[in-house]
Amino acid sequence: MTADVTSALIARLTAMADDELLLGHRDSEWTGHGPLLEEDIALANLAQDEIGHAVLWYGARSQLDGADPDALAFARPAEDFLSCAFVEQPRGDWAFTLLRQFLFDTYEAEVLARLERSPHAPLAEAAAKARREELFHLRHTGMWVRRLGLGTEESRRRSLDALQVLWPLYHGLVAALPGDGVLVEAGVLPDWETLRGATFDRARTALVAAELDPGRDPDPTAAERDVVREQRRELLATLQEVARQDPEAAAW
Amino acid sequence: MRWEVFKQDTPTKPHQAVGSVHGADAEHALLNARHVFGRRPAAVSMWVVRADRIYTRTAEELASEAQRTPIAAGQERTYHVFRKSSHRRSMTFVDHLVEVRASGPDAALQVALAGAGDEPGLAWWVVDAEDVHATEPEAQASWFEPAKDKTYKQQSQYGTVAPKRHEGAVG
């Protein structure tokens, strides 16, 4: 692997890990506050799965540069995170949380199916592991999309409000990183334009079937993962609060 | 609405009643069942059945019923019969025993009782096969297998946790 490819792959893995961690963190904010005991349990499962995937991606990066996953999550400044705005948004209401999770699962189902075939073994293995869970997630969040869209006037209104925020930001989740071109050329990553198209088509089809037309597709823009937004700063201040309390601590 | 949940731990074990979940409809209930009872291993299949559709009898009830309702002739349907057979400490209730064709749940129970012989059972549940909402066989890999990797919530992974002897208390 050339130095260019390695550093591009490190950025790609970090971005994927950061997205999973921040999304899992947002989901976990519901633990203890869900609308139904069973749903409290369900969302806590999804949160654990996403954070578990972050562990997988940080681990795959670790194999390249030896970085410690906990240090990446708990000691890295907000400026160095590569998360997208889509996962950084506050948890919002139940419609926002479940629609975001559904859109994320849809993207992951598409991207992981392709990464599973990557010639870079650590990437392919992590993708295969994460994909199993994503298929179940889609069953769960797909079930919710239909109930939110076809439930009551209020659930539909809240869902459309959520999509107004989420749909334009969805592109930032799916868009290629500056270094992805190198990885596509090296055959490590799939063609990103095809992936983008497949993801948007799949998400739109499910939303429209639930009478939740998201409107026209957002214009492809840069991923903007290197911008530090207020939501990221706020989230990381909380996430890293205890870990930063005692710099001397050898173990938490 | 309440749905009873039946979990099968391995392909060679019977479905067992593990508890119930609330769910607005069958699809919701089945997913809730997976979330609640599948968050730790092991499972290969789950069924949910509306709690109010289950025909139940305990041994005491069977004994106190003056006489059995005569079996009405009628179209035969498929029933799943479940039985609890011991007072031993357990986290599950009735186990799937047999699938029978009968004209009604009581008839199905009588068939099962006749076949049970020496083990009359302590409690019985009879479920119309059409009331069973089951996970698909191909769901196993995505619904149940990944729980095995979540070792951080399995107490067996912690072994014996004990402090190293410490010199003196915190001053």
Place this chain on the structure above:
Amino acid sequence: MTDGPGTQQATEAELLERFEARIAAGEKIEPGDWMPDEYRRQLIRMISQHAHSEVVGMLPEGAWITRAPSLRRKLVLIAKVQDEAGHGQYLYHAAETLGASRDDLVDALLSGKAKYSSVFNYPTLTWADVGMIGWLVDGAAIRNQLMLAQCSYGPYSRAMVRICSEETFHHKQGKEMVITYAQGTPAQRRMAQDALDRWWWPSVQMLGPHDSDSPNTPLLVRWGIKTKTNDEVRQEFVDEHVPELQEAGLRIPDPDMRFDEKTGHWVHGPIDWDEFWRVVKGDGPCNAERLAARNRAHADGAWVREALEAYAARHEGAAERRAVEA
């Protein structure tokens, strides 16, 4: 049982005698079996209080999920608080088999009518509290739950067996955390000791009043709902935890704590029951906050539950129409 047709005319006294004989023989009472009204009433009271405690018990530790200081601790804590929801879920199920409805029970909790464990009305001030709750509060709870796993009512006993197997994970992860901090940096050690200072007495109290002040105990023991008294369970908890906490280098905040060579038991000092009753009756440091959080979650979730019902009604209606057409 070989009773013939005459059974239906059995008197209440005969039924009670047979019921108590079954319990004495170690049999489980199952839904559908005859049981005294008072047995049903006591079980619904105990099980629902227990369920509420699990659900409210999500809050003190849940507040730290977003701040857990490592990836593993974060996963562990989400799983743990999720288990509390699960335990509440199993217990409401057990109450439902006695004819209670979860909605009614939850309403009683939200309106402040129902009781739940006093221990969850204390605040979690530092991250070490999460570990201390696992070690002490869950350690005390397990003692109680191991006993209840033997209880005479089948559904309660089964819920407890399931809960105990999960609760052991809670206890071990808490113990692992506290031991790490008690043997860590000076700041971590101070944090661990401070957590013990605040959680020791609430944990000792949570196993309930002395048997002389616990009017229900004799009946509950006779009917096999409880198989030990509060003081017996408390003694087991103290005997298990005092030496381990000391070995970890922590100081128990009870100047009277001593080991009695003759009995082989640890003897604790007097318990402040005034405080216990104050907190149980609603005047603890966090009662209002806990109930407000539960009420908020319930109110915010109302539209979600309505959407589920509306979808199900429409869907079921469609399925029935299809069946009629076929």
